[in-house]
Amino acid sequence: MKASRWFRAAAVILLLFAFGHTYGFLGFRPASPEGLAVWNSMNKVRFAVGHGTASYGEFYVGFGMFITAFYLFCSWLAWILASMARRASQETKGIAIGLAVLQTVGLGLAIAYEFGPPPTFLSLATTVCLIFGLRAFGKSAGATKPE
DSSP states (O other): OOHHHHHHHHHHHHHHHHHHHHHHHHHOOOSSHHHHHHHHHHHHOEEEETTEEEEHHHHHHHHHHHHHHHHHHHHHHHHHHHHHHHTTOTHHHHHHHHHHHHHHHHHHHHHHTTOOHHHHHHHHHHHHHHHHHHHHHHHHHTTOOOO
């Protein structure tokens, strides 16, 4: 399969990851009474931050939305990589390596901290697509000279 298709597949998986992450973290509610007590404390206990107040629940939502934005950006970047790979742009390899390393780290974190099957599978699938895209690009880049 061509590098551009691998990178497009990674882009779609990252897009699914962004939506799944948002749905999962915004919809999460602890099942146990102890977990619910922690959840309620995170959202009700306020403390001073800068010129205002905040709760850990607000930080949780804010960082969660940041992660969603991050996955959307990575999806866009993987889509752009596919276009770059079709033109055999020399910058493609460096950017793809960086994105593959980032996704490999994400996979390691998903495994180490037991994020659960969906995030671990999506991290694995994205990493595999990026690595296969890199391999396919390496094979085709030597045969195709950019104009």
